[in-house]
Amino acid sequence: MIKPSRPEAPGAAISLSAARLVDGEVEVFWKGRNSSARFSPFWLRDHCHAKASLNAETLQRQVDTFAIPVDISPADLKLADGGRSLHIVWHEDPVTSILPAAFLWQVAQTDGRDGAPRRRLWDRESIGTHFPSMPHGEIMSSESGLLRWLSLVEEFGFALATGVPATLEATEKLVRRIGYVRETIFGGLWDFTANLAFKDTAYTPVAIGPHTDGTYSIDAPGYQMFHCLQFDGSGGESTLVDGFKVAERIRQADPQAFDALTNTMVPAHYQGDGVHLRAEHPVIGLDHNGDYRQIAYNNYDRAPFRLPAARMQVFYRALKLFHESINDPALEITMRLAPGTALLFDNWRTLHGRRAYLGYRRLCGAYLNKEDFDSKLRVLRGLQESV
Ligand SMILES: [Fe+2]
Secondary structure, three states, X not given: OOOOOOOOOOOOOOOEEEXXXXXXXXXXXXXXXXXXXXXXXXXXXXXXXXXXXXXXXXXXXXXXXXXXXXXXXXXXXXXXXXXXXXXXXXXXXXXXXXXXXXXXXXXXXXXXXXXXXXXXXXXXXXXOOOOOEEEHHHHHHOHXXXXXXXXXXXXXXXXXXXXXOOOHHHXXXXXXXXXXXXXXXXXOOEEEOOOOOOOOHHHOOOOEEEEOOOOOOOOOOOEEEEEEEEEXXXXXXXEEEEHHHHHXXXXXXXXXXXXXXXXXXXXXXXXEOOEEEEEEEOOEEEOOOOOEEEEOOXXXXXXXXXXXXXXXXXXXXXXXXXXXXXXXXXXXXXXXXXXXXXXXXXXXXXXEEXXXXXXXXXXXXXXXXXXXXXXXXXXXXXXXXXX
């Protein structure tokens, strides 16, 4: 469902200069913007903002879409409130429809879709040694601070928070500043040392190659936070790789491999601890525009699957190329997560890993759902625009 904008939404000052019927469509012209757009009469009736058609509180549609005559046509078009809205009288319906100019403008700009995320792809050289980072105090004390931090995560696929109290409680508060702690088979907020509590390599001190989490989950965790609460030993640096940068490199260098990685559904599984999870994702997931949507790669958790011989061979070759690329030192960054520094990263974009370590390490963290992070970012951006 396309969500209409609230009447008080940003852009409420936008107004119309004219409206006319052209080839069975309604063409509207915006004041001072030198542009117009056409809408079908049926669509306009379906998106009517009159009280009986749209609940102003919940923005839920109340018009009975399926009772609208398919050939509904305007009998009269009128600009109201100095052009702030368009009123339509219909031949086939006693209702006078109201369409706010700002709403029509917004839909005309985006077709009702989210815009592309603001991303900057990086490799070791381009990102340098100053990683995106914000002081914990700013993130916790102001909405603009939180927005800046989440925007860094959107742009780079990760960001650090510095000066976080090295406690489980402070880490949880930081996560909940963004959204819900996601419950998984590992629980909610984790707090673990190398004790092999679960049947997963994350619970051992060995090195872990770059991967994304939850390849076996239909809705893999969107974001993950790590906060090292205690470390007494050597090694254990965290590694990050921009999966979209890797994908872009493969797209340009080897179209056949790129095709195999984007079009082969790879099953993954998690069996143990009383569960049997299973999901399928392409290694490189694209959206309907061909933009990068989701990297899903964890060679440890890949489930058995077979393709016809020729395709299997191409897939293995492509998988090897992907593996070599994500392990290319030129694409990887490393950081030692010390108590007080929390790392938040996009698990649909950024691959993470860890060097082997010796000693005692206590790490806590949590998963966040993709939709909750995205929701918070939209809300914060809406607040900023309405100031
Ligand atoms: Fe992991």
